[in-house]
Amino acid sequence: MQGEQSQLSMTRRDLLRLIGLSAGGAMMYQAMSSLGVAADSPYKGTPVLQGTPRGASVLILGAGLAGMVAAYELRQAGYKVQVLEYNARPGGRNWTLRGGDTYTELGGDTQHCQFDRGLYINPGPWRIPYHHRGLLDYCKKLNVPLEPFVQVNHNAYLHNSDAFGGKPQRYRAVNADYRGYVAELLAKVTQQSKLDAQLTKDDQAQLLESLQRWGALDNHYAYVAGGRTSNRRGYDKEPGGGLSAKPIDSQPLQLHDLLTSKLWSGLADGENYEFQTTLFQAVGGMGRIGEAFGRQLQGVIHYNAKVTAIHQDDHGVAVSYEDARRPGHVQTARADWCICTIPLSILSQIPMNVSAAMTDAISAVPYAASVKIGLQFKRRFWEEDEDIYGGITATSLPINTISYPSSDFNSKGKGVLLGAYAYGLDAYQFTAMSPEERVRQAVEMGNQIHPQYKQEFENGIAVAWHRAPFTLGCFAAWSDDLRAKHYDNLCQIDGRIALAGEHASYLPAWQEGAVTSALDVIARLHQRVLARGAA
Template identity: 60%
Template sequence: MTEPSSVLPMSRRDLLAMIGLVAGSGASYRAMASMGLVAESTYKGPIKLDGGAKGKSVLILGAGHAGSVAAYELRKAGYKVQILEYNERVGGRCWTLRGGDKFTELGGATQTCGFDPGLYVNPGPWRIPFHHRALLDYCKRFGVALEPFVQVNYNAYLHSTEAFGGKPQRYRNIHADFNGHVAELLAKCTSQNKLDDAVSKEDTEILLSALKEWGALDKNYSYASNPQSSERRGWEKPPGGGIGGAPIPSTPMSTSDVLKSGLWHHLSIGQQVEFQTTLFQPVGGMDGVAKAFQREIGDLVRYRSKVTKIDQNDSKVTVTYVDSQTGGAPMQATADYCLCTIPLSVLSQIDIKVGPKMARAIRAVPYESAVKLGLQFKRRFWEEDEHIYGGTSYTDMPIRLIGYPNTGYHSSGKGVLLGGYMFGPNAYEFTALPPAERVRKAVEYGSKIHAQYKTEFDNGIAVGWHRVPWTLGCAGTWTEDTRAAHYDNLCQLDGRIMLAGEHASYVNAWQEGALLSSLNAIERLHKHVQSH
């Protein structure tokens, strides 16, 4: 790369902005955390509900993680507990689909999963960050075996329909070339004393040394075709053995090509706190967590219970429900208190007797649309042909990404990919199609990244969360304004009713949020019981 004829002075703010761009949103996240705007999990260990239950009963609505952990801890503390659950299983959105599983979405479309034995897709949560301490603690206590989840795979692809003729690029190529070119630019600014007093003379030498190492620059602080850059982006001809084994360095893309491709947008995801190494997944499917809870509290659950009304007075809570599959005559359950974990998208349509502040809060939170597609292929061609083991490829096509299985490496026979994970308009557009057409479109899009798609495809399944009747969306969506106006009112004890779930947390759309919300709610409920 030639030296620019002129370099504009760079202020401290500009330097931080550029480094922030390279560092990605993870740096922004940590900066916000330092200002108290966001935080990691607040879990400090097993909850202690001392003092006894005073003979009180709690009716829990929903057997997702929020409801399940509440039932587990409240029963241990001596409360009489019962759960009403819409489905025939525990877990809520912690859901895994395997061969033979069926589900029916709004509109009546029924899909049957056709995967081979041992293969699965997680339509809901599919990864556990290392700092989600509550979830990891319950996994440990309940014996849920975990294995690594690969978030960033340098051999996976970044793809744009508008760049490089639509040809996918290896993640490591874009990562190395973006970092290398930015490092070179910064090094030239530094060596020409153009940083406008942003760093001292002593720090300038340190910065130049750091940029050289970080960006794989040569002795002239240039990012070029040489062994240093090839160790990052890969070789034109890799090192071999015997005669002819000498490697040939690869040639970096130009600064302009890398910047105009827009593919650098995807580089920061692995630096966000939620996606930093190490992440985990339960062995055999995310519903391993749900099954563990079911072993602990399944005897407390009344399944196939669709709540239609939640009433309360000065002495008790009364919940009316019907069979979620057959309807029939209404039934009722009563308790001293109620912990409701029903998603707000559904709860807002239920007759619930709470004060005006909580009622407004329930109606204030919309739910995100989302679609996940599981695609089974005749062989694991991503491993056999392209040497991709786990991780994710990203694209600007509507499917957004392709997720590779993080287990079963080198297995013979078929394999399942996450064939797309869509939000917003793309999710609505996909679910406007019949399920089979959604799968067909996912295969069409995916073939732009993996040409093997069309010949190796076997079968698939598509879950649109805003069409799932018991949740009507992926997760609650807050804004700064709605949190300020409604969050505390949503979480307060209203008479004898309290709410919990990921929507009642600052860790939205994560299992950790559901657990933290529920543990906080039952701790406050227990204090209330102790004081009355």
């Protein structure tokens, strides 16, 4: 069996070498893909829309990532393209709040962001996984530099108000201890021959060897205080140089305390496909991507345009809109086709003559709640006092999350951290408050984890997505049932209208969902245009 695999592999490798020698890298990648070396992805590179649209026009609703990807590619392919956008800026949920920015939420509360120069928060998406190839390619194409986003920081905290007397525990300690005890328990039953029914003796020997290394067990397969465990969970006194620099080992938590603390529930986040290393952020804020698209589409995007009705007939699509700043005067934009990227939460309130199936789909999907709060502090105390550089502290408090900035590490001066990323019921609770109260509460709660909060706090800003006028929610919260019933209906081209956006993807909330849904829909629309002729 091993021998067969080896031969198969050599053949495969030889084949790849031959392909590589006679063709270029792209060909090599295709070959690697089909041979199973590279993973299959729905993103196949920039779409080449072959064949001319012969003057066909497309009206795109929304200048978020989906709308701008569609506009960028369709214009490239020869379409006449115009985009209507509610906000005064490109990007949609791809958005960075910086000092000097102003934001008015539903209900009329206006916040003026007071962050110092260079500091920011991303109220919307803030992470780019390595496998979001569509988005990464556009970043490369539009020269948007990326830097690592630190998701898991072994020195950040896991915190449960009801465990360990409310004292936050370092991720490294909880992580090492949980893993260590799991390894010890399994090693013990293996030694007691309790796995004889499942594993051969040889496999058991491999398992024991692996558990010892993986779990930092001692020579008796126990997880106990000592050099091995301290080298995972940290030291009571760290090793240093010269005399009196000998390290002092730390004591593992008790297994019972660890299990009842529920802190283990925060251990797997960084193992999830979308949060694995290497994760990225855009240098200077995620909004740099939307801004870069906006520059490409200068003159194509009509800002401050609030869509009020969408109507299609056999000849084309007519969209009514008014100035979002001075409502009342209705204008009409027309085109042969329409790609609508307006979030379903808003689209469901706009008259549009599409099939009952699509209308049902549009109304069916609830939008997830989320609140993000950015807090500026006089100094980066999380780095200076606590050696926390980037990453996330997870807490049972309603703020759910504290995230430390993944930029300007080890720098002097002020910093902005994400003082809350609340979801679910906690998000609704924050949404119900005034912006000022949200910030006040975030400081109050965060102070339970970082006692420096109150002394160092300067100012904050809070975005509750259910009060964002352009989305009325954070992202489409598909359930399996809803998807089975409505997803395909939502994604069909209905006459001359097609939808795109994260809501029309299997990657809800992710920018890549917006990008790949746009690429999917323009490819299908283009086929239809070619089949039917321009008009």
